[in-house]
Amino acid sequence: MSTDNHPPTMVRCPTCGGPSVFAxxxxxxxxxxxxxxxxxxxxxxxxxxxxxxxxxxEDAPFGDPRTED
Structure with missing residues (x-):
């Protein structure tokens, strides 16, 4: 197993768009x-x-639309 120190992956926060550490x-x-x-x-x-x-x-018949012609 490698012990390389990589910088953390940064992603955009889905809510505010700011930086977020994905770790x-x-x-x-x-x-x-x-x-x-x-x-x-x-x-x-x-x-x-x-x-x-x-x-x-509202008046559409019930049923499976895949089997209707």
Whole structure:
């Protein structure tokens, strides 16, 4: 096993865009700190991260769309 001392990997914090150490010593990685991690968690809890999808009409029949012609 090598004991080379490499500088820590730096990444952009997904919340604030600032520098963040991506290493086991940063317990909030990939975030720069607890505040940014909590902001991201709150966004997930508020369902702010969603994939766009079409809502079927209210009168659409139920069934498997893969088997319908």
């Amino acid at each position: 086991p010593g940063n317990k909030f990685r990939p975030f720069c700190g607890e505040r940014c991690r909590n902001i991201d968690l709150g966004a997930w809890a508020n369902e702010e991260f969603r994939m766009p999808a079409q809502t079927p009409p």
